[in-house]
Amino acid sequence: MKTEYVKEDKLLVFEITEEIDHHVAENLRRKMDNEIQRYLPKTVLFNFNNVTFMDSAGIGMLIGRYKVARMIGGKVELTKVKPSIKKILEMCGLLKIIPIVDEEEENEKCV
Amino acid sequence: MKSVYDNEMKLEFLSKSNNEAFARISVAAFASQLDPTIEELADIKTAVSEAVTNCIIHAYEDAEGIIQIKCKIFATSIVIEISDNGNGIENVDIAKEPLFTSKPDLERSGMGFTIMESFMDEVKVESILGVGTKVTMKKFIKKKEPTEEEGEEGAKIFTSFRI
Numbered sequence: 001m002k003t004e005y006v007k008e009d010k011l012l013v014f015e016i017t018e019e020i021d022h023h024v025a026e027n028l029r030r031k032m033d034n035e036i037q038r039y040l041p042k043t044v045l046f047n048f049n050n051v052t053f054m055d056s057a058g059i060g061m062l063i064g065r066y067k068v069a070r071m072i073g074g075k076v077e078l079t080k081v082k083p084s085i086k087k088i089l090e091m092c093g094l095l096k097i098i099p100i101v102d103e104e105e106e107n108e109k110c111v
Numbered sequence: 112m113k114s115v116y117d118n119e120m121k122l123e124f125l126s127k128s129n130n131e132a133f134a135r136i137s138v139a140a141f142a143s144q145l146d147p148t149i150e151e152l153a154d155i156k157t158a159v160s161e162a163v164t165n166c167i168i169h170a171y172e173d174a175e176g177i178i179q180i181k182c183k184i185f186a187t188s189i190v191i192e193i194s195d196n197g198n199g200i201e202n203v204d205i206a207k208e209p210l211f212t213s214k215p216d217l218e219r220s221g222m223g224f225t226i227m228e229s230f231m232d233e234v235k236v237e238s239i240l241g242v243g244t245k246v247t248m249k250k251f252i253k254k255k256e257p258t259e260e261e262g263e264e265g266a267k268i269f270t271s272f273r274i
Contacts, residue, residue: 019132021128021131021135021160021164022128022130022131022160022164022167022168023129023131023132025218026128031214034251041240053135053153053156053157053160054157055157055160055161055164055179055226056161056164056204056219056220056221056222057164057219057220059220059222060218060219060220064216064218075232083150084149084153086151088157089227091222091225091226091229092220092222092225092226109253
């Protein structure tokens with residue numbers, strides 16, 4: 001996982017490069033919470049460009065970070081989600097609380 | 112007529128969380144004989160990952176035990192059986208309910224069985240308290256060949272002429 005903080009926008013970006021299962025999620029959530037507490041961002045953005053696999057452990061991890069971000073008055077967003085991952089996010093109803101932000105842009109590009 | 116293609120494999124490994132990736136990748140590699148789409152393969156990997164994670168977190172908890180996976184391939188389907196000799200599930204119907212989890216402290220979403228059921232075509236859960244749990248899942252893999260019946264008919268006639 002790569003972490004990037006954009007100070008002007010109070011934006012914390014987590015670029016996940018692993019397959020997210022229960023084994024990986026345990027480590028990721030500890031690292032993420034440290035970073036969130038360090039920067040107190042307004043927006044936590046998950047870049048899923050390199051995520052090729054995620055199971056329900058990833059759902060738990062995202063809901064957990066959503067709760068942490070909300071506690072400090074922030075929000076959580078997703079970007080560059082692959083179709084197979086989107087399927088599981090939709091199934092669990094997660095996109096209602098954690099939206100995918102680049103979708104409209106991508107649709108415009110297609111047109 | 113194509114003959115029914117059968118194949119079978121068995122895997123046994125320790126209930127360590129770093130085996131989750133090993134399990135789903137192994138099953139996916141075996142399932143690839145059926146020439147599934149990327150989406151079908153992703154469904155299988157996710158379902159296997161859910162079942163194996165359940166064995167590690169719930170069946171064996173902090174102890175170590177053996178998880179067994181048996182796969183059978185038929186002409187257009189794969190059957191995956193994932194079993195453990197762990198704690199067992201007290202009430203399978205409740206465990207299967209969406210969002211139910213016995214371990215909310217671990218940030219479990221409670222969606223494991225729901226995901227297995229929606230990503231696979233059939234899911235059966237058998238469990239005995241103190242003895243173990245067996246999850247049997249089946250997925251149909253659609254044939255991708257261009258099945259133009261006329262074309263096949265034509266080919267058959269051509270062959271019979273040659274004979």
